[in-house]
Amino acid sequence: MSQTRGALLRLTLGLVVGSVALAVVGPRTADAAVTREEVERAIREGVRFLIKEQKENGSWQDYPGDARTGVSSLVTLALLTAGEKPDSPAIRKSVAYLRGFSPDQLNSTYSVALQTMVFAQVDPKTDVNRILANVDWLERAQIRPTDVVSWPGSWSYSIGSRRTNPGDNSNSQYALLGLHAASEVGVSVKPEVWNLARGYWEGAQRADGGWGYHHRDQLSTASMTAAGISSLVITGLKRYQGSEYIEGETIHNCGKGGVNINLKRGIDWMANHFHVGQNFGLGQQWRLYYLYGLERAGRLGGLRFFGEHDWYREGAEKLVHEQDRLSGFWRGVLNEDNSLVATSFSLLFLAKGRAPVLVNKLVHGPQNDWNHDVDDVRNLVNLVSQDWKNLLTWQVVNPAEATVEDMLQAPIVFFNGHEEPVFTAVGERRLREYVEQGGFIIADACCNSPKFHEGFLKLMKRVFPEEEYKLKPLSDDHPVWRAKHLLSPTAYPLWGIEHGCRTVVIYSPKDLSCFWNQIERSDRPRQDTATAVLKAAKVGQNIIDYATGRELPADKLTVREVHDFKADAPKRGSLRIAKLLHAGDWNIAPLAIPNLMEVLRKPPLSFDVSISHKELAPTDPNLIYYPLVYVHGRAAASFSKEDLDALRKHVDPGGGTIFADAACGSPAFDASFRRLAAELFPSNPLVPIPKDDELLSTRVYFDLKDAQYTKAAGGAKDYPQLEGVKINGHWSIIYSKYDIGCALERHSALDCKGYNYDSALRIAANIVIYSTLP
Incomplete structure (x- = not known):
C-alpha cells in the first residue's frame, strides 16, 4: 500500500466460526x-x-x-x-x-x-x-x-x-x-x-x-x-x-458451522x-x-x-x-x-x-451473514495453490473501511450470504472502483438463498447502473467453461457482467461455497457427495483461472497503483488522444486510454497529457486538434467513403498518427483493420516494424525487446509484433494484431491474445511518445 494514500488500516475482529478466526481491514495509524x-x-x-x-x-x-x-x-x-x-x-x-x-x-x-x-x-x-x-x-x-x-x-x-x-x-x-x-x-x-x-x-x-x-x-x-x-x-x-453435511447435491443444515471461541480468544x-x-x-x-x-x-x-x-x-x-x-x-x-x-x-x-493474496473475502451485512462457510475460500485457494504449484493466500477485507489499494492486494474478491447483501455507500463505490482498476468479483447464493439472489441483483444494478453492464447468464461459449476443466454450461447456472473487454463479475445463484467448505474433509464422504464437491471445486477453479489468466498476483509488498480517471480540462499544448468512433464495438476498452495517460503523466515520464480521451467520428472537424487517433475493437469495424477521406487527410498531409490494436487478438477486427489500411493507402501497405526500429527501443523511451505475451498468445518474452505504414519517414499507422487496449484495463483472461499489463503500458507509451516526435 502506498504511503502517500490517506486512510490507513486497523483491525476489527469478526465472528469466529468453525476452524477460522477472521480479521477485518480498517483504518490504522502507521505504515x-x-x-x-x-x-x-x-x-x-x-x-x-x-x-x-x-x-x-x-x-x-x-x-x-x-x-x-x-x-x-x-x-x-x-x-x-x-x-x-x-x-x-x-x-x-x-x-x-x-x-x-x-x-x-x-x-x-x-x-x-x-x-x-x-x-x-x-x-x-x-x-x-x-x-x-x-x-x-x-x-x-x-x-x-x-x-x-x-x-x-x-x-x-x-x-x-x-x-x-x-x-x-x-x-x-x-x-x-x-x-x-x-x-x-x-x-x-x-x-x-x-x-x-x-x-x-x-x-x-x-x-x-x-x-x-x-x-x-x-x-x-x-x-x-x-x-x-x-x-x-x-x-x-x-x-x-x-452440523452442515451433504447428501448428493443436497446440503443439510446449510450454513450452520460450529463456533470456535478458542480461536477467537487466541487471536x-x-x-x-x-x-x-x-x-x-x-x-x-x-x-x-x-x-x-x-x-x-x-x-x-x-x-x-x-x-x-x-x-x-x-x-x-x-x-x-x-x-x-x-x-x-x-x-x-x-x-x-x-x-x-x-x-x-x-x-x-x-x-x-509475502505469498501473493489470491482472494479477498468481503465483509458485508447483515451481521456475520458473510461467513456461514468459514473454510470455503481457504479450501479453494489451497486447491489452486496446489494446481499452480505456488503458495497463495487469502484474507478478509471490509470494503467500507479498506482503500482500493488494499483491495487490489488480491485480484479477486468473493462474497456470499443468506440475506440481501448490504454494503455501505462507500463499500459499493469501492466495489466499482476495484473493478475499474482491474479487480474481479465472484459471488454465490449460500444455500441457494432466494433473498441473497434478489439482493445481489439489486446490488449489481447500483454498482453498475449502465444499461450495457447487465448481469445475465453466461453464454455457452464463454471461456470460463474451458478455463481449466472442460465443463458443460449446464454444470452450474453462472451469470456474469461484462465491463469493457472482459467479464468482471461471475455469480452463481446455486450454492458453491458450501461444497468448497467440504473440500478438506478428512473422512470419506459418500461417492455422490464427493462428486458434487468435486464439481463445485472444478467450477471454482475455472472461475479463478479465467479471472486471473493463471497469472500469479504480485506479492504483498508490491505497491498497487490506483489510477484517477476523473475527466480533466486539457491545458493548451497538452497531448490529447482521440478515440475513433466506428461501426463496431469501438469502446470495448473504455479505460484503456485513461490508464495509459495517467501513467504518462506521473514520474518518471511526467508528460503533459490529458487523462481523458475525446470520442470523435472520423469526419468531426475537431479531429485536427488530436494528432494521435486510437482505434480498437473486437467486432469488425467499417467506415464510409467520407470517413476514409477524412482519415487519409488527417494522416497525410495532416501529419496525424493512427494507433490501433485488435481486442484480445480478434480475427474479425484484424481483418477489418487491414482492409481499412489498404483502402487508406493502397500503394503503401502495412509492413512489419523491424526489431531494430527506434520505436521499439530506448531511442524513444522503453526497450521493448522483452515484451511479455499472454499465455493465449504463446507466453513468450520477445519484441512486440507491430506493423505500420510509413509516410515521409514516419510510422503514420501503427497496428498490433495482438491486444494492447484490454491489457491496459488489466484484463488477463486465458482467452485474450495479447500482452500483459506492464508490457502493454510500455508498448503504448512508446507509441504515444513516438507520435509526438518531429
Whole structure:
C-alpha cells in the first residue's frame, strides 16, 4: 500500500466460526517503510549465507544426539521457501543427505516433522514411502489417553519420552506441521490423531486466551499463542465442525458451522500483546522462532492484521534492518545465537509471509451473514495453490473501511450470504472502483438463498447502473467453461457482467461455497457427495483461472497503483488522444486510454497529457486538434467513403498518427483493420516494424525487446509484433494484431491474445511518445 494514500488500516475482529478466526481491514495509524526490493535483497543475501555454510556431505552443523538433521532440515526448508529449486546443487545434496535417515534413527519429533516437510516440498512422489514412514512415526509418538503421562493429544521429544515426559506445545506444533505437510501431498493421517490434537490445544489454552509452553502453563507467550492459533486451524481443517453435511447435491443444515471461541480468544490475545521486537512473555528468547510461528498463524488464519498491526510489513521491516549486511545472516540470543537457525527462521518469515493474496473475502451485512462457510475460500485457494504449484493466500477485507489499494492486494474478491447483501455507500463505490482498476468479483447464493439472489441483483444494478453492464447468464461459449476443466454450461447456472473487454463479475445463484467448505474433509464422504464437491471445486477453479489468466498476483509488498480517471480540462499544448468512433464495438476498452495517460503523466515520464480521451467520428472537424487517433475493437469495424477521406487527410498531409490494436487478438477486427489500411493507402501497405526500429527501443523511451505475451498468445518474452505504414519517414499507422487496449484495463483472461499489463503500458507509451516526435 502506498504511503502517500490517506486512510490507513486497523483491525476489527469478526465472528469466529468453525476452524477460522477472521480479521477485518480498517483504518490504522502507521505504515511500515520496508520495500519489496529490500525484502528481496535480504532473502537473496540470507540464501547466499546458508548455501556458503553447507558441508560437503550436504548437511549443515546439526545439534548432537536425537536432534541430528534438525538444523539441516530446517535450513533446507528455508532455502526451498526462499526460492531455491529442488534441482539446485545445494538442495540435491541436502535431500540426498536427509534420505539417509529413517524416522527411528532420528527419534526426534522436531527432526522427523521437519524432514517430512522437506520431502513433501521437494518430490513427494519419489519420497512417498519415506513420508508414510514419518507419518506412522508421528502418529505413534502422539501421547494417548492410555499413556501414564497426562495431556493426551500432545507430543514430547520422542516416542520413548511420551510415556515419561509430558508433551509440550512446541513439539506438538511441529508434529502437526509435519502431518499437515504430508496430508497436503495426499498421505492420509488417522482422523483420531487430528481429533486428539484439537482437543489437546483447546484444553491447553489459558484463561487469558493465550498458550504457554506446557498445558495451561502459568505464562502465555507470543510464540506458543501463535502455535495455538495455527494448530487449531490445521486440526480444524482436518476435523470438520458444525452440523452442515451433504447428501448428493443436497446440503443439510446449510450454513450452520460450529463456533470456535478458542480461536477467537487466541487471536484477541495476539492482537493485545503484539510486538515484532520481542516474544511476549520471553523477551528476546526464541523471537525469530516466534516470527515464523506468527507468519503461519496470520497466513493460515486469513489475517492481514493483528490488532492495529500489519504483521508481515512490521516483521519484514524489523528483519531487514537486523540482518548482517556484510555476511547476510541473522543472529538472536541464547538458542538463536546459532546463525543457521536464526537465518532459517528469518527467511521462512520473509519468504512465506509475502505469498501473493489470491482472494479477498468481503465483509458485508447483515451481521456475520458473510461467513456461514468459514473454510470455503481457504479450501479453494489451497486447491489452486496446489494446481499452480505456488503458495497463495487469502484474507478478509471490509470494503467500507479498506482503500482500493488494499483491495487490489488480491485480484479477486468473493462474497456470499443468506440475506440481501448490504454494503455501505462507500463499500459499493469501492466495489466499482476495484473493478475499474482491474479487480474481479465472484459471488454465490449460500444455500441457494432466494433473498441473497434478489439482493445481489439489486446490488449489481447500483454498482453498475449502465444499461450495457447487465448481469445475465453466461453464454455457452464463454471461456470460463474451458478455463481449466472442460465443463458443460449446464454444470452450474453462472451469470456474469461484462465491463469493457472482459467479464468482471461471475455469480452463481446455486450454492458453491458450501461444497468448497467440504473440500478438506478428512473422512470419506459418500461417492455422490464427493462428486458434487468435486464439481463445485472444478467450477471454482475455472472461475479463478479465467479471472486471473493463471497469472500469479504480485506479492504483498508490491505497491498497487490506483489510477484517477476523473475527466480533466486539457491545458493548451497538452497531448490529447482521440478515440475513433466506428461501426463496431469501438469502446470495448473504455479505460484503456485513461490508464495509459495517467501513467504518462506521473514520474518518471511526467508528460503533459490529458487523462481523458475525446470520442470523435472520423469526419468531426475537431479531429485536427488530436494528432494521435486510437482505434480498437473486437467486432469488425467499417467506415464510409467520407470517413476514409477524412482519415487519409488527417494522416497525410495532416501529419496525424493512427494507433490501433485488435481486442484480445480478434480475427474479425484484424481483418477489418487491414482492409481499412489498404483502402487508406493502397500503394503503401502495412509492413512489419523491424526489431531494430527506434520505436521499439530506448531511442524513444522503453526497450521493448522483452515484451511479455499472454499465455493465449504463446507466453513468450520477445519484441512486440507491430506493423505500420510509413509516410515521409514516419510510422503514420501503427497496428498490433495482438491486444494492447484490454491489457491496459488489466484484463488477463486465458482467452485474450495479447500482452500483459506492464508490457502493454510500455508498448503504448512508446507509441504515444513516438507520435509526438518531429
